[in-house]
Amino acid sequence: MSRDPFRVLAVPGSLRSGSLNRRLLEAVAEQAPEDVEVTLFEGLGDLPHFNEDLDTRPGPAAVEDLRARMHGVDGILIATPEYNSSIPGVLKNALDWASRPYGTGPLVGRPVAVVGVSPSAFGAVWSAAEVRKVLTASGARVVETELGVKKANTLLDDAGRFADGDTVAAALGLITGLREVAAEAAAEAAADSAVA
Ligand SMILES: Cc1cc2nc3c(=O)[nH]c(=O)nc-3n(C[C@H](O)[C@H](O)[C@H](O)COP(=O)(O)O)c2cc1C
Known part of the structure; x- marks a missing residue:
C-alpha cells in the first residue's frame, strides 16, 4: 500500500x-527521499509590498497563491540569504503576508525549517535565527536545528549545482526535522481529540 508523500514547499x-539559496533547495528537491515531494516556490517576486490596506479577504492574487501553497503542504523549508546581518526584505515581506489572517494564516501550527546560505564564512546564521524568530511569532512549529552553509560559492560543481554531499545531506536532515515536528503535532491532535 503506498502512502501519501510528505509534501514540502x-x-x-x-x-x-x-x-545559492535556490540552488541548495534545487539539490534538496532532486535528492529528497522517494516519499517526500519538494516543490520550489517561485513567486516571491510577485508579492506586493505588505500593506494592511491590501490585506483584504481575499487578498491580492499572488498573496492568496502563497497562502494556498503553504496551506497545501506538510512542511516548509526556507533557505535564506543574509543582508546586512538580517533577513532580506523580500523574504520578510512574504512572511508578513503569510502571518495573516492572524491566528488562521498558513504559518499557524505548520512545521517550518530554516537554512542560511552565504558565500561568507558565517553561513547567514544571524539571518536564519531572525527568520526562526519571525516564524515563532507567527505561530509556526519551528524546527530548532541551526544550519548555516558557509562559503557556499565554493560548493558548486561546474554546472552550478550544489555538489557538496555533506551540505545537501544536512539540508535533507531538516526535512527529517519537519517530519518529526509534524508527527509531534499529529500526536498532540490525537491526544486532544481523545480527551474531548
Ligand atoms: C545588500 C547586501 C548585504 C549583504 N550582507 C551580507 C551579510 O550581512 N552577511 C553575509 O553573509 N552576506 C551578506 N551579503 C552577501 C550575500 O550573502 C550574497 O550576495 C549571497 O549570495 C546572497 O544569497 P543568494 O546567492 O541566494 O542570492 C550581502 C549582499 C547584499 C547584496
Whole structure:
C-alpha cells in the first residue's frame, strides 16, 4: 500500500537568478527521499509590498497563491540569504503576508525549517535565527536545528549545482526535522481529540 508523500514547499529568500539559496533547495528537491515531494516556490517576486490596506479577504492574487501553497503542504523549508546581518526584505515581506489572517494564516501550527546560505564564512546564521524568530511569532512549529552553509560559492560543481554531499545531506536532515515536528503535532491532535 503506498502512502501519501510528505509534501514540502521550499522557499528561497532570494530573487537572484544565480541564487545559492535556490540552488541548495534545487539539490534538496532532486535528492529528497522517494516519499517526500519538494516543490520550489517561485513567486516571491510577485508579492506586493505588505500593506494592511491590501490585506483584504481575499487578498491580492499572488498573496492568496502563497497562502494556498503553504496551506497545501506538510512542511516548509526556507533557505535564506543574509543582508546586512538580517533577513532580506523580500523574504520578510512574504512572511508578513503569510502571518495573516492572524491566528488562521498558513504559518499557524505548520512545521517550518530554516537554512542560511552565504558565500561568507558565517553561513547567514544571524539571518536564519531572525527568520526562526519571525516564524515563532507567527505561530509556526519551528524546527530548532541551526544550519548555516558557509562559503557556499565554493560548493558548486561546474554546472552550478550544489555538489557538496555533506551540505545537501544536512539540508535533507531538516526535512527529517519537519517530519518529526509534524508527527509531534499529529500526536498532540490525537491526544486532544481523545480527551474531548
Ligand atoms: C545588500 C547586501 C548585504 C549583504 N550582507 C551580507 C551579510 O550581512 N552577511 C553575509 O553573509 N552576506 C551578506 N551579503 C552577501 C550575500 O550573502 C550574497 O550576495 C549571497 O549570495 C546572497 O544569497 P543568494 O546567492 O541566494 O542570492 C550581502 C549582499 C547584499 C547584496
